Amino acid sequence: MSLVDLMSMAKPNLESRAKIFSKLKGRDLVNCFQCIKCTSGCTALKLLELKPHEIEKLANLGFVDELVVSDVLWTCVTCLKCVQRCPQKASPYHVIMALRNLAVEKEAKIPEAFMKAVSQILETGMAEAYQKISKGTETFDRESLKLPKICSPGEVFQTLFLKALEEK
Template sequence: MTVVDLMSEAKMNVELRSKAIEKGRYELYNCFQCMRCTSGCTSMKLLELKPHQIVTMVKLGLIDELITSGIIWTCAMCLKCTERCPQDAAPSDLITVLRNLAFDMEANVPEAYLKVVSTVLEVGLIQEEQKVTSRDFEIYDRKELNLPKISKPGEIFKNNLLILLTPEED
């Protein structure tokens, strides 16, 4: 679904807008729609993500539509939009806050992100150990390459990560 489709069915949610604005250190209301963010957006080239429209949607309180769509998850987090913004509106920071809100509200979080969290809890890395293929098409694991074992995350790390991931009480 495109941002334009979303806006055609949108309803303002003032409470969620306040949450999204309070949680970031950006100046959304300074945005004057110059589109410098969108003109340099990495994902725009592939996925038509338009950060200037996301800023406008948040200003209009159309948060539900953003967090239930897949749009906020197509961002590559390259931070170019925030670097290019002359008004400190920081679209990438805003997208991070929207993702956190989506997670808190259990709204349409892509399976791949949840898998990353469970892998970090299990093995301490964002993906499990992989085997590698040599130029001669031989396959090796870490042990065969004389690499040390990767240590599993400890209980303190796991508990702290779970605390960080637990939605805040209102």
């Protein structure tokens, strides 16, 4: 749902704002003076209906409920460029993560594409599925190219865990 539609008759909710402030644990939204450095480096800017600094501003004003039910939170690719660029240590990343957590708590609808990407990462450790490539009429996979097998996250954990036990 478009955030513009959700905002047309919205009123700030100071309780929801307080909830976000408590989740930020010491990070203060009021430190943001809207310099837009976070937005200028945002990887997902082309995908966002709102710019990162605007998300932070809306949360600070108390429009948390509208942000929580919008899709805008789920387009952040968590590249952390906004964290690096923010001169006030008040980057939108932390606000977006707190809003996502609140969305999950409130059982808001999480976009299917986001959930698909998360499950793919949990299964394979990669955001994209393994693919065969082709050049001309030939098709190649990792095995035919003599590339090493890529282990699943579970296999990596098991190997590291066993290695740690052996070292003790």
